[in-house]
Amino acid sequence: MAGILVFVEQREGQIRKASLEALSEGRRLFQSKGLPVAAVLVGANVQALAASLGEWGAEQVFVADQPDLALYSPEAYAQAVAAAVTQAEPEAVFLAATALGRDLSGRLAAKLRVGCLPDVTALQWEGSTLQAVRPVYSGKALATVHGGQSRPVVVSLRPNVFAADKQPVNPQVVALPTVAVGGGYRVREVVAAQAGELDVAEAEIIVSGGRGLRAPENFSLIRQLAEALGAAVGASRAVVDAGWIDHAHQVGQTGKVVSPTLYVACGISGAIQHLAGMSSSKVIVAINKDPEAPIFKVADYGVVGDLFQVLPALTEEIKKLKS
Amino acid sequence: MRVGVLVTYVPDTASTIKVGPSGRAIDETGIKWIISPYDEYAVEEAIKLKESRGAEVVYFTYGPERDQQVLRECFARGGDRGVHVLGTGAAFGDAFAIAQILAAALQKAGPFDLIFAGVKGVGSDQGLVGAMVAELLEIPHVAAVTKLEYREGGITAWREIEGGQEVVELKCPCLITAQKGLNEPRYPSLKGIMAAKKMPVETWKVADLGLDEGALAGATCRWVSLALPPAKAAGKILNGEQDPQGAARELARLLREEAKVI
Ligand SMILES: Cc1cc2nc3c(=O)[nH]c(=O)nc-3n(C[C@H](O)[C@H](O)[C@H](O)COP(=O)(O)OP(=O)(O)OC[C@H]3O[C@@H](n4cnc5c(N)ncnc54)[C@H](O)[C@@H]3O)c2cc1C
Numbered sequence: 001m002a003g004i005l006v007f008v009e010q011r012e013g014q015i016r017k018a019s020l021e022a023l024s025e026g027r028r029l030f031q032s033k034g035l036p037v038a039a040v041l042v043g044a045n046v047q048a049l050a051a052s053l054g055e056w057g058a059e060q061v062f063v064a065d066q067p068d069l070a071l072y073s074p075e076a077y078a079q080a081v082a083a084a085v086t087q088a089e090p091e092a093v094f095l096a097a098t099a100l101g102r103d104l105s106g107r108l109a110a111k112l113r114v115g116c117l118p119d120v121t122a123l124q125w126e127g128s129t130l131q132a133v134r135p136v137y138s139g140k141a142l143a144t145v146h147g148g149q150s151r152p153v154v155v156s157l158r159p160n161v162f163a164a165d166k167q168p169v170n171p172q173v174v175a176l177p178t179v180a181v182g183g184g185y186r187v188r189e190v191v192a193a194q195a196g197e198l199d200v201a202e203a204e205i206i207v208s209g210g211r212g213l214r215a216p217e218n219f220s221l222i223r224q225l226a227e228a229l230g231a232a233v234g235a236s237r238a239v240v241d242a243g244w245i246d247h248a249h250q251v252g253q254t255g256k257v258v259s260p261t262l263y264v265a266c267g268i269s270g271a272i273q274h275l276a277g278m279s280s281s282k283v284i285v286a287i288n289k290d291p292e293a294p295i296f297k298v299a300d301y302g303v304v305g306d307l308f309q310v311l312p313a314l315t316e317e318i319k320k321l322k323s
Numbered sequence: 324m325r326v327g328v329l330v331t332y333v334p335d336t337a338s339t340i341k342v343g344p345s346g347r348a349i350d351e352t353g354i355k356w357i358i359s360p361y362d363e364y365a366v367e368e369a370i371k372l373k374e375s376r377g378a379e380v381v382y383f384t385y386g387p388e389r390d391q392q393v394l395r396e397c398f399a400r401g402g403d404r405g406v407h408v409l410g411t412g413a414a415f416g417d418a419f420a421i422a423q424i425l426a427a428a429l430q431k432a433g434p435f436d437l438i439f440a441g442v443k444g445v446g447s448d449q450g451l452v453g454a455m456v457a458e459l460l461e462i463p464h465v466a467a468v469t470k471l472e473y474r475e476g477g478i479t480a481w482r483e484i485e486g487g488q489e490v491v492e493l494k495c496p497c498l499i500t501a502q503k504g505l506n507e508p509r510y511p512s513l514k515g516i517m518a519a520k521k522m523p524v525e526t527w528k529v530a531d532l533g534l535d536e537g538a539l540a541g542a543t544c545r546w547v548s549l550a551l552p553p554a555k556a557a558g559k560i561l562n563g564e565q566d567p568q569g570a571a572r573e574l575a576r577l578l579r580e581e582a583k584v585i
């Protein structure tokens with residue numbers, strides 16, 4: 001049986017943590033069977049990053065390094081990864097289920113004419129078949145899935161679920177043939193969100209606010225706690241629709257699906273569509289004045305009380321702990 | 324200008340999910356079906372193009388008998404034609420099987436200048452079919468679009484990425500997956516609902532597309548079993564009404580010493 005190929009995402013020369021999680025999980029699964037572990041890097045001036053992937057156990061690193069691959073384009077990136085697949089002939093291709101990874105996985109799977117298991121939260125061997133668990137119906141059910149007869153199976157792994165751990169080897173770096181980038185897709189501009197703002201999809205800790213905040217200016221209470229915790233700011237749809245905060249912050253079925261280590265929901269009732277986005281968080285804290293609010297059903301810790309009193313006090317306590 | 328829209332019928336997002344007798348799919352009794360929320364943005368964008376540029380709008384759905392209704396719900400908002408690729412729904416959950424069926428249908432009814440899909444089908448939660456269809460049709464696609472501008476022969480799309488936005492230019496034909504924010508989907512009008520009943524739905528069999536549904540279904544992704552998530556143990560609830568300060572202190576302590584997350 002063949003080994004694993006992990007697509008490692010980088011942005012501006014920075015490797016994404018979620019990709020290291022995918023690489024680590026790929027290594028754990030395939031090394032246990034004595035199978036080879038390879039990675040593929042795509043971008044401009046990424047050659048230097050290739051060697052660093054050896055730290056995480058990549059024995060072979062395929063590199064597509066071209067100026068016109070600096071920014072993501074689905075077709076060009078799929079071509080580059082497909083070229084690595086041709087050389088490595090893996091059993092599976094793993095990607096981090098980031099915005100880029102999820103999009104690329106579909107394009108790549110169709111190009112290879114194989115199946116794709118998206119946004120999985122657990123992986124295991126069932127004999128010689130890789131089986132995955134993925135939340136479906138917004139996390140209301142868990143499906144156990146595999147890639148049928150097709151090989152390699154493309155799998156995207158939900159960020160923050162699998163552990164990233166080092167296991168240094170000396171990697172062999174292999175340059176991939178030049179990819180012909182078509183003219184049908186061109187990134188004109190990348191607009192960064194407000195400087196210093198953490199994205200909820202990647203954050204380890206998220207503090208979210210809902211309609212219980214009563215007015216947009218009260219989001220400052222959420223921001224202060226988030227700052228004390230080094231957390232990203234999330235929101236329910238109710239406050240996004242009301243225009244209090246940008247949609248990029250929305251957590252839930254029609255927002256982002258997150259699984260941070262700690263999720264703090266403040267003045268959020270816990271509607272099923274909100275739970276859909278955050279119920280796989282490791283530790284959930286709810287702050288709500290209504291003891292019957294459904295959010296308490298999924299909370300590991302809860303405070304029944306007025307957020308206007310509890311939040312400032314909590315921010316102070318956290319600052320004390322951290323100093 | 325011709326615009327194709329991929330729409331799918333999914334359980335209402337508030338539905339209670341139970342595992343069905345097969346152990347591999349949900350129990351569909353009592354489920355209310357709705358247009359997948361992201362597909363609503365796709366539908367709205369297409370109808371706006373019909374209104375502003377006289378585009379012809381053709382809806383496509385693949386699925387069992389009841390899915391014909393999703394086309395009627397689209398017609399109630401606007402649009403010209405609807406194609407229902409009637410299947411057993413056996414390919415559900417196998418994005419590549421579905422993409423092959425839809426790509427073949429689009430080809431048969433095509434060509435299209437623009438194709439819209441949802442960024443993700445609610446329920447299947449895959450976010451794959453759009454990109455796969457584009458690859459099969461050998462056209463570019465852009466995912467998670469929150470704003471669109473139309474130019475001669477192409478589009479400019481604003482798409483959400485982590486920590487920001489990308490502005491992308493594409494040539495037509497291309498495929499766009501709709502993200503929340505793209506527009507405000509309209510409600511169907513009463514007149515629209517009445518008119519929708521009379522709109523012709525074309526029903527095609529998978530075999531008419533030269534494909535074998537049985538062979539496709541589950542070939543590239545198989546649901547082995549479906550289970551409900553394990554029930555969560557009751558959490559520790561602190562009373563912050565009398566003594567918010569004390570509750571905050573205790574919470575901070577628990578997060579550090581017990582949960583070890585801060
Ligand atoms: C198709 C569809 C998709 C959806 N997608 C999403 C989604 O992605 N994300 C999402 O979040 N929602 C989504 N929703 C909306 C969802 O159903 C809820 O309407 C929404 O989550 C409610 O937001 P909320 O909890 O902020 O507001 P509310 O439900 O109004 O809750 C406010 C809470 O604040 C508490 N509160 C009030 N004052 C205080 C106080 N002083 N101190 C402490 N607590 C207080 C109240 O007790 C209450 O529990 C979707 C709905 C549909 C139909």
Ligand SMILES: Nc1ncnc2c1ncn2[C@@H]1O[C@H](COP(=O)(O)O)[C@@H](O)[C@H]1O
Pocket residue numbers: 329330331359361362365383384385386418421425439440441442443444445447448449450451452453
């Ligand atoms: N059975 C189907 N019929 C028509 N369109 C579909 C079907 N399944 C998925 N789609 C389209 O593909 C999008 C993404 O679906 P998915 O990959 O399942 O998350 C949906 O929002 C629809 O636009």
